[in-house]
Amino acid sequence: xxxxxxxxxxxxxxxxxxxxxxxxxxxxxxxxxxxxxxxxxxxxxxxxxxxxxxxxxxxxxxxxxxxxxxxxxxxxxxxxxxxxxxxxxxxxxxxxxxxxxxxxxxxxxxxxxxxxxxxxxxxxxxxxxxxxxxxxxxxxxxxxxxxxxxxxxxxxxxxxxxxxxxxxxxxxxxxxxxxxxxxxxxxxxxxxxxxxxxxxxxxxxxxxxxxxxxxxxxxxxxxxxxxxxxxxxxxxxxxxxxxxxxxxxxxxxxxxxxxxxxxxxxxxxxxxxxxxxxxxxxxxxxxxxxxxxxxxxxxxxxxxxxxxxxxxxxxxxxxxxxxxxxxxxxxxxxxxxxxxxxxxxxxxxxxxxxxxxxxxxxxxxxxxxxxxxxxxxxxxxxxxxxxxxxxxxxxxxxxxxxxxxxxxxxx
Numbered sequence: 001x002x003x004x005x006x007x008x009x010x011x012x013x014x015x016x017x018x019x020x021x022x023x024x025x026x027x028x029x030x031x032x033x034x035x036x037x038x039x040x041x042x043x044x045x046x047x048x049x050x051x052x053x054x055x056x057x058x059x060x061x062x063x064x065x066x067x068x069x070x071x072x073x074x075x076x077x078x079x080x081x082x083x084x085x086x087x088x089x090x091x092x093x094x095x096x097x098x099x100x101x102x103x104x105x106x107x108x109x110x111x112x113x114x115x116x117x118x119x120x121x122x123x124x125x126x127x128x129x130x131x132x133x134x135x136x137x138x139x140x141x142x143x144x145x146x147x148x149x150x151x152x153x154x155x156x157x158x159x160x161x162x163x164x165x166x167x168x169x170x171x172x173x174x175x176x177x178x179x180x181x182x183x184x185x186x187x188x189x190x191x192x193x194x195x196x197x198x199x200x201x202x203x204x205x206x207x208x209x210x211x212x213x214x215x216x217x218x219x220x221x222x223x224x225x226x227x228x229x230x231x232x233x234x235x236x237x238x239x240x241x242x243x244x245x246x247x248x249x250x251x252x253x254x255x256x257x258x259x260x261x262x263x264x265x266x267x268x269x270x271x272x273x274x275x276x277x278x279x280x281x282x283x284x285x286x287x288x289x290x291x292x293x294x295x296x297x298x299x300x301x302x303x304x305x306x307x308x309x310x311x312x313x314x315x316x317x318x319x320x321x322x323x324x325x326x327x328x329x330x331x332x333x334x335x336x337x338x339x340x341x342x343x344x345x346x347x348x349x350x351x352x353x354x355x356x357x358x359x360x361x362x363x364x365x366x367x368x369x370x371x372x373x374x375x376x377x378x379x380x381x382x383x384x385x386x387x388x389x390x391x392x393x394x395x396x397x398x399x400x401x402x403x404x405x406x407x408x409x410x411x
Contacts, residue, residue: 003045004028008037019045020095064129066165068099070158072106077151087113105129118142133278133295140285153281160277161299164270164361167368172263174371178379182386187222189390194219197394208397215393247303255304262374266367271302272331273360275309276353283350290317305331322349332356 006028007017016037022028025042032039072093079089090113094106105126112122120139123130130138134154141150198216201208208216222229243249258264258271278296283289293313297306308329315325323341326332332340336356343352 005041005043005045006032006039007041008032008039010037064099064102064105066158066162068097068102069129070155070162072097072102073151073155073158077148077155080151081148086119090119102129119147131299133282133299136287136291136295137282137285140287144286150285153285157278157281160361161274164273164364167266167270167364170368175375175379178383182383186386186390190215190219190222191226194394195223201397209393211389212393212397215390251303251307254302258302258304262371266364266371267302268331269360269364269367271300271305273357273364275300275305275331276357276360280350280353280357283353 002022002024003019004022004025005017005019007015010016020028020031022031025044028042029039032042075093076089079092080086084092087110090106090110094103094110097103097106108125109119109122112125113119118139120135120142123138124135137150137154138147141147194215198219201212201216244253258268260267275296278299279292282292282295287295290313293309293316297309297313300306300309308331312325312329315328316322322344323337326340327337336359339352339356340349343349
């Protein structure tokens with residue numbers, strides 16, 4: 001697959017130019033004429049030096065946002081429903097995609113389709129974009145002849161994921177902003193304000209209280225050994241990322257996160273909602289129940305809950321009921337267990353799980369809206385303690401000097 005530069009004129013005589021990936025120049029010319037553009041010049045684009053993987057990751061050229069994936073899913077659903085050939089559908093979306101990583105992946109998918117591969121197989125070769133759940137839903141649609149319904153279900157799922165991600169991010173945005181601003185303010189004080197007072201007190205030979213000595217010591221360390229502070233934070237962040245990337249580290253960190261005050265309950269409800277929504281969709285689409293557990297566990301967004309869901313899968317494989325495995329998992333409330341039991345007895349577990357997901361989504365939205373009111377008093381208390389400590393450390397020696405000058409005979 002080559003990239004070609006083209007120039008041409010449309011019916012109005014306007015100059016049209018751009019670039020496109022295609023198998024050969026003749027295919028580009030045919031595409032231009034089909035688009036009512038008279039080709040003037042078609043040349044092969046010069047090949048630049050390939051960028052290293054780390055640079056592509058840093059600049060974001062290797063990332064495909066959920067919005068881009070959602071757009072692809074909707075377009076594929078519409079084209080499949082309209083009866084368009086699969087190869088033409090993927091080619092049309094690939095040419096119109098503004099995301100470089102998605103365009104590269106779709107070009108490879110188109111090549112695989114051209115060689116006779118199924119769509120699900122071609123998509124599975126790009127796991128960073130199309131995860132296992134996405135690929136299996138497409139495979140189920142191919143097998144049942146209802147691929148357009150699979151794409152519609154995936155579109156709704158991605159929309160749910162985007163909405164949930166926005167709510168969770170907004171839950172921590174306000175505390176993060178306040179703590180970041182506070183950290184910047186404290187750093188400025190330590191680097192520029194405290195050293196000035198330290199020189200003044202040194203010239204006055206004042207006896208400094210313990211809190212002031214501690215502040216001056218911290219300031220001195222940050223001024224003269226700031227690179228150690230930066231290197232320490234960078235090293236700690238790197239080691240944490242490496243630890244969290246391991247199976248045990250991710251499990252421990254995810255288990256700790258759901259126990260955090262205030263934010264923990266939001267993360268719990270978001271994870272349970274993801275599991276219930278994904279399991280209901282997979283089950284409704286005809287995915288076997290054991291495989292539905294496997295797929296929904298991997299997209300719940302929490303390693304701790306993922307292990308609990310896989311335990312549920314193992315129980316179902318042993319022949320246990322859905323209610324029993326849900327009870328032993330310990331991730332559902334009594335009311336939710338009652339709903340699962342009713343769904344199992346009526347053969348409508350997927351509907352009940354959909355309702356549980358809806359309940360948790362509403363709870364997450366409510367708790368996020370109230371988060372600022374809940375966290376604000378705590379943040380104000382922390383800021384008050386820090387500001388009070390700084391004021392005492394800076395001005396207490398001045399107060400002592402003033403008292404000594406007013407009462408020179410008092411020791």
